[in-house]
Amino acid sequence: MPTENTDSTDESRTAATGTVVVLGATGQQGGSVAAALRADGWNVRALVRDPAGSRARSLAAAGIETVPGDLGDPGSLRAAFSGAQGVFSVQPNAGQAGAVVSNEDEVRFGTTVADIAGESGVAHLVYSSAGVVGATPTGVAHLDTKMRVESHIRGLGIAATVLRPATFMELLVAPDTGLDRGRMSFLMGPDQSHQVIAVRDIGRVAAAVFGAPERYVGRTLEIAGDALTGEDMARHLARAAGRPIRYSRLPEALLAREETLGRLAELAGGRLAGSADLDTLRAEFPFLLSFDRWLAGPGAGLLEEALRPGDAGGHR
Template sequence: MRQHAFLTGGTGFVGGHLAHELLAGGWTVTVLVRDPDTRAARQLAAQGAGLHTGDVTDPASLLAGMKPGTTAVFHAAADTSVWSRHDARQTRVNVEGTRNVVEAAICAHVKRLVHTSSFSAWGFVHGVLDETTPRSDAGTWINYIRSKRAAEDIVLGAVGHDRLDAVVCNPAHILGPGDRHNWSRMIRMVSDGSLPGVPPGGGAFADVREVARAHVTAFDRGRRGHRYLLGGEDLAFIDLVREVGRRLGRDVPRRPKPAWLLKAVARARVLGAAFGDQAPDLTPQAAAMICHHATCDSSLAQSELNYRFTPIDTLLGDTIAWMRREGMLT
């Protein structure tokens, strides 16, 4: 009998790869979508996924989508904004939305929920992070960090009260084919010569394809109530930019911008956006995150989920090749 997955966030970067991985593994997949007529939703349908219109902030739509016989819920939906004007919306999606997904999963008697979190949920930890590292209060003024942490607590709290079986995956910085909004933006800026500077941070870079595989393995083999850090090769952002420049034949900055300068620019950009609806391209929250070097130890995921690193050369090569095929690079 085929296993049935209910997936939130399937039109996103990680969720799209997760849908592909599930379908390739013989699962039947129902994807929660707000608009079934978007390009991403149509692509999922073409791959064989079923679409269910709804939203994580609408409990009734979740209950209607988790049909009897749903084996697993993969909760990858999230609001990743780093602009304080979006904090209330982000909290509704990341915190209340996760609570709604958890309650619906409990009502549907699913076998397990696999929750997509982030290594950002630990805050700004100095040194190498692992699953036993205490959370840091540094960075919790950023609502993205605060809301991802709260969402984790909801999931693990349901496990602790014996209401739900769940596993949490905590990816680091994610690269790979299919990225239209994250690190691909930096690659496009290198390509067209518009990159204004490089932040002084860095961290572990995960392959989105391996992150998706780890989620599926977490359903089968992950330990109940455990978190799994999904990292990769550790790299300073300046070294990543240099490698992109080398591959594209473009000049790039020789050294990173100082943190104080980026943070001052961010404050100015937010002031400039105060009377408009367009999000600034740099906010104080984003500046703080990209000035931090965040690395992690993924040995637990490697040993228990067969999680694998992709060398940064291969990962960048695959990402750039995909972007060229999609016409995203000049």
């Protein structure tokens, strides 16, 4: 969590006149960072596999420079980082649905990005980790990759900031949470509190960090916008949906069968619950959305989609 003076004023932010390279800009998190940086006046350069693809074309239409490259190609990273003031680093991981990367791939990508940012003279690297990461392993391989990348970055001695986002609000309205059947299932118990953040706000926090390097270089920030129990989530969802929503923890049989889910459920009573200082964060980043505000705004379309009958068959 933030450990320094968090007073925030517009005057303390540097002018957004340089170029920031954003990795993963065709995805959720990188896309939110690219959009927030553009809104703040930065020149944004997105590394994309296929500049002719539909997502890359959408970025270009928004005024973002797209350059071809791949996290597995150090030469393309060097070319993309040339002349850049900042780099936002996020990598795909083996825990994502449909992932085609291994845990070792993620570590290799994350450490290579940091190495090349340092070699290229990038003034500020911002690495997106995860809220559950700490000084000791979690026992979940696709989360502990991020601890290894964080450690590598700190060992380089470069100007860097680590962001540790809480669980994404978007995950709470995923098709397989059961909302189309009037229920919602997730990792924690009905009375266990769990911190969450809107993906949009990760981008806005990253933009604020790039805008004030003198305040954020060398810091690790746990970031979240709200803390809710399972029952709180169900109440907010029911109000936004206009229909009853019942919350329950994921079925024990599923948690026993799926080793990673079971370990995550254990962590939900501890480290995965989050330990960000929400009052300090809201003072520093007043734009952070609570869950109910997110449901009424950026999340409204996702909730509507999740409520449609037959969107998914639920957890199996």
